[in-house]
Structures are given as C-alpha cells and as structure tokens.
Amino acid sequence: MQEIIEKLLILQDRDRKLSRVTQELAHIGPERDGLKNKASSTQTALDAAKLRVKQIESERKQRDLEIEAKKAQIEKYLNQQLLTRKNEEYKALTHEIEMAKEVIFKIEDAEIVLMEQAEVAAKNVVTAAAEAAAAKKLVDDLIGQLNAREENLKKEFAELTAGRAQLAAAVDDSTRNRYERLFKSKGENVVVSIEHSACGGCHMKLPAQIVTSCRGEAELITCPSCARILYFTRGMVLTAAE
Ligand SMILES: [Zn+2]
Incomplete structure (x- = not known):
C-alpha cells in the first residue's frame, strides 16, 4: 500500500x-x-x-x-x-x-x-x-x-x-487539506478501499482505468463520483459484484 x-x-x-x-x-x-x-x-x-x-x-x-x-x-x-x-x-x-x-x-x-x-x-x-x-x-x-x-x-x-x-x-499539506475537507463534508469514511471494483464509500462502480491507476500506486486516486480517496490492497476482489 x-x-x-x-x-x-x-x-x-x-x-x-x-x-x-x-x-x-x-x-x-x-x-x-x-x-x-x-x-x-x-x-x-x-x-x-x-x-x-x-x-x-x-x-x-x-x-x-x-x-x-x-x-x-x-x-x-x-x-x-x-x-x-x-x-x-x-x-x-x-x-x-x-x-x-x-x-x-x-x-x-x-x-x-x-x-x-x-x-x-x-x-x-x-x-x-x-x-x-x-x-x-x-x-x-x-x-x-x-x-x-x-x-x-x-x-x-x-x-x-x-x-x-x-x-x-506526516501527510503533505495539499493531501491533508483535501482529506480534511472530505472528512468534514462526507463524514468518517473518506479514505476508502475498492470493493468489487466499486468505491468503498459511495459504492458506484469504478471505471477500469481508475482501478488500474489505483493498483499502480503511483498517485493519489479519487472516486469520480464522490471524490473520496481510493486505495487498493492485494487480496481485494476486483470483479464487479453482480
Ligand atoms: Zn465514491
């Protein structure tokens, strides 16, 4: 991670x-x-x-x-x-x-x-x-x-x-500001995992590109629907839940 x-x-x-x-x-x-x-x-x-x-x-x-x-x-x-x-x-x-x-x-x-x-x-x-x-x-x-x-x-x-x-x-200013704004507006669940290729916060299905970028761990990826910060861990189920 x-x-x-x-x-x-x-x-x-x-x-x-x-x-x-x-x-x-x-x-x-x-x-x-x-x-x-x-x-x-x-x-x-x-x-x-x-x-x-x-x-x-x-x-x-x-x-x-x-x-x-x-x-x-x-x-x-x-x-x-x-x-x-x-x-x-x-x-x-x-x-x-x-x-x-x-x-x-x-x-x-x-x-x-x-x-x-x-x-x-x-x-x-x-x-x-x-x-x-x-x-x-x-x-x-x-x-x-x-x-x-x-x-x-x-x-x-x-x-x-x-x-x-x-x-x-320990978190850089701009990321922390983004996190704190989200925490204020969205409540306590703003750094969320990807579950079944969906956002762990708003549960909207994520575009494959977002999931791939998140797996790459090169930059901070946010959910296009709710703007929560997404993260990926090994062992996560990537298939869409039907
Ligand atoms: Zn979301």
Whole structure:
C-alpha cells in the first residue's frame, strides 16, 4: 500500500476516535440535566405535600378561632340574659344562643373532615419524602458515574488531540487539506478501499482505468463520483459484484 495511504488511514482512524469521543461528550450535559430534572420533580412533589399539611393546619387554627369567637358571643348573650327583665328580649337571646351553638357544631364537623384530610396529607408527605430521597440517591449515583465518564472522555480527547498533530504533519499539506475537507463534508469514511471494483464509500462502480491507476500506486486516486480517496490492497476482489 502506498505510504501516503497508510498515513491517511492512521489519521482517519484517529479522527474517527476523536469524533466518537466528541459525540459522547456532547451527550453528557443533556443527560445530566435530565437526571437533575427528575430529582427536582420529586422534590417539588414533596414541597407540595408539605405545603398541603400547612394549609390544613392553618385552616384548623382558623376554625378554632371561629369557635372561640362563637363561645365568647354565647357568653355575652348569657350575661345579657342575666341583666334583662324583658321576656321578649330573653327569648331573643335564647334564640341567638341556639344559633351560635348550631354554628359551632357545623364548624366542629368541618374540623373532623380537616383532621381526616390532615392524616392523608401527612401520609402523602412520608411517601413523597421517601420518593424524593430515593430519586436523589439514584440521581446522585448516576451523575457521579456520568462525571467520572466525562472525566475519562476529556482525558481521552486530550490524548487523542495531542497525538493528532504529529499524525497530520506526516501527510503533505495539499493531501491533508483535501482529506480534511472530505472528512468534514462526507463524514468518517473518506479514505476508502475498492470493493468489487466499486468505491468503498459511495459504492458506484469504478471505471477500469481508475482501478488500474489505483493498483499502480503511483498517485493519489479519487472516486469520480464522490471524490473520496481510493486505495487498493492485494487480496481485494476486483470483479464487479453482480
Ligand atoms: Zn465514491
């Protein structure tokens, strides 16, 4: 095989590794964000459950105050009854007292409902807390693994990049420019072998003259269809695949 082809294949192999590492690195950020969102959504659920408990508590306190107020009112009516000498007024006050007692009963009923709700809300907090803790632990573990992988990939990237300059310098400028332009536009498969007399990149059948020139190894031959750089090795099948 032509020396330049060997050097290009080594460079291409390096560039493939580099783009694999680059792609993997690009996925890590979004993956980490997704994990963080997952943990924060269970935390949000826990916060909501705790808030519900507080709301019920403050509602109960409000009801207690209302009962206290009604009791004070009843006290006042009883005192007025002691002072009055008018039968009508006495009766009216008795009626007021009955009404106030009715209201107290209703509020107490509402408080029973609130107590039941408080029980459910407290259970919800326990469940949500367990879920949030489990999610946090899982996410912390996974993020730890991701961070370690990122660290390794960065190291690998640095090593691959450091060595690339030397590999690139082994190829003359004009060939390297051509190769790099192809690598950018066509992806990772730009120095390709001839397979069944066809281009290993675009798979178009090659003219016999191209195959012969490539076998001659005197110059760099490119595919007339896709412009990829072609190479020939002994043992290649030269008959056209039918
Ligand atoms: Zn081609």
